[in-house]
Every structure is written in C-alpha cells, then in structure tokens.
Amino acid sequence: MNTLNTERVSIVDAFENLMDIEFVSFDTETTGLSPIAAKLVELSGVKFRLGDDHFETFSQLINPECDIPYEATAVHGITQEMVANCPTYVEVVPQFFDWINNSQAVLVAHNAPFDVGFLRVAFAKLKLETPPHYVVDTLTLTRQLLTDAPNHQLGTIVQFLELEEGGYHRALADSHHVRNILRKITKMNDSLKGWKDLCELYSILKLDEELDLLPPVPAFVQESIDLINAALERDGAIAFRYNSLGRERKVKPQALIQNRGIYYLTAYCFHFAAERTFRLDRMSNLRHHE
Known part of the structure; x- marks a missing residue:
C-alpha cells in the first residue's frame, strides 16, 4: 500500500x-x-x-x-x-x-x-x-x-x-x-x-486500482488473457484443461478478474450448467471452441 x-x-x-x-x-x-x-x-x-x-x-x-x-x-x-x-x-x-x-x-x-x-x-x-x-x-x-x-x-x-x-x-x-x-x-x-x-x-x-506493485505476468498467462479477451469480445466459448488433469473443460467466459496479482476467469461451465471460477495459471491447452 x-x-x-x-x-x-x-x-x-x-x-x-x-x-x-x-x-x-x-x-x-x-x-x-x-x-x-x-x-x-x-x-x-x-x-x-x-x-x-x-x-x-x-x-x-x-x-x-x-x-x-x-x-x-x-x-x-x-x-x-x-x-x-x-x-x-x-x-x-x-x-x-x-x-x-x-x-x-x-x-x-x-x-x-x-x-x-x-x-x-x-x-x-x-x-x-x-x-x-x-x-x-x-x-x-x-x-x-x-x-x-x-x-x-x-x-x-x-x-x-x-x-x-x-x-x-x-x-x-x-x-x-x-x-x-x-x-x-x-x-x-x-x-x-x-x-x-x-x-x-x-x-x-x-477503488479502481490494485494496491500493490504486481510482478510481471508470465508469458503463458498473458497468452491465456489475450485468448479469453478475444472470446469475451465475440461472446464465444473456449476449451482448456485444468490443473493438467482430467477431461477438457468447455466454458463461456463471463469476466476476467485480477485479485492480488492472480488472474481468474469466471465462466459458464457447460458440463455443470453453472458458473465456475478458474485460475489462469492452472489452465492449459486453451483454444477457441465453436
């Protein structure tokens, strides 16, 4: 602060x-x-x-x-x-x-x-x-x-x-x-x-500023941010794997949020038919999903 x-x-x-x-x-x-x-x-x-x-x-x-x-x-x-x-x-x-x-x-x-x-x-x-x-x-x-x-x-x-x-x-x-x-x-x-x-x-x-000096965003997280922002702009869906395990997730992004230097995605999850939240640094193999 x-x-x-x-x-x-x-x-x-x-x-x-x-x-x-x-x-x-x-x-x-x-x-x-x-x-x-x-x-x-x-x-x-x-x-x-x-x-x-x-x-x-x-x-x-x-x-x-x-x-x-x-x-x-x-x-x-x-x-x-x-x-x-x-x-x-x-x-x-x-x-x-x-x-x-x-x-x-x-x-x-x-x-x-x-x-x-x-x-x-x-x-x-x-x-x-x-x-x-x-x-x-x-x-x-x-x-x-x-x-x-x-x-x-x-x-x-x-x-x-x-x-x-x-x-x-x-x-x-x-x-x-x-x-x-x-x-x-x-x-x-x-x-x-x-x-x-x-x-x-x-x-x-x-209210509209982060409190702390934040570390640089890792390149792989920035790539995810760019892809998610593109999906938000076109009101589209994305697919990815979470924690490098399990099945592919298919979601429709709702908001990209930064809190204490960590980026999160809130999205509608098609599998659960409900809103879910994901950490970007735990997401991999992101792609646009039609």
Missing part, C-alpha cells in the same frame, strides 16, 4: 480540509472470504460529513444465487430465506453507486481491501468501469494511531474509543461503526486536518 502514497497526495488541493469531504462508510456481508469464489449477501452505506451530525443510509440484502454456508450465517445471521426474494448484485451494486451520486465522495471501510475486492469483482462481472473513488481504511488508520488498543478489530476499536456499540456483523450496523470511528479519530488528533494527513498514514487506497 505504501508504494502509492505519493499518488494519493496529488489530490490534496481538492481536499485541503477533511470537513469539506463527503464520506461514505460502507460494509459488505458475504458467503465467504474470497472475493473471487464468494458472493455478496448484503451491501450498506452511510453518507456523512465530519462536521455534521446528519447522515443518509443505504442498505440492501442481496440474493447470492447460491447456498449461504452455515459458517457464514453464523457470523452475520443472514439466511437463505432472508435473501430468497432479494435482488442480485447485478441490480444492487449499481444502485449503491447511484445512491452515492458524487464522484468526489470518499469511501470508508474497516479492512477496506476485503470489501473493495468484492466490489471490484462485481464491476468486472458486470463489465462496467469501476468508479475511481478513494477509500479510507480505518483498520490501517487505527493501527497507526491507536497503538494502545488490545487489537484493531472493529468491535475492539468501538469499545476502546467508548463509542455506541449496537450490533455487529450486519452491513448497516458496521457502516455506522466505521463512521463513528472516523469521526472520533479525527476529533482526537489535531494533526488530521486535511487529505494529505490521511495519505501520510498510508490509509488511502483507490
């Missing part, structure tokens, strides 16, 4: 005073931990400014179109029945950004790379350009500024700062917690006045 610090400072003229920024704290609930394999089941946000008690909210359960594992329900309490008649991410993610309705709004999340990963994957699958919002990570911020805290989990920080607790592990409740954390931290620290101050704490990332 540190490598992009100077780029974040470059917009300081637009955000000299944090009080001038419209923030949107947000949170996601999901079926699992991987943004590639897991699905969104809830997306919520709270729109606010630091010097104003007024806020607006967005909250929507999402039908993941798959089973919600028991382990995930045990964390957030969202069941299959709760999402059965809800819209999918195809509707909800664009609605969320329509609700934000401000290209200069700054998003805020606790452990932001997790939530950002799911939004990036959603936009890739939707074949839409990811909005270029900046994102403040309150996990990084609290690690830098609250060194005496027992740990920096969301609930611990809420208690450490003596904030109103309420519920946890539902997207809207956690979005309110994130808002309260940012408000309290900026009040406690006179040094946090402008955008540059947040940048110097390495707490800023961008």
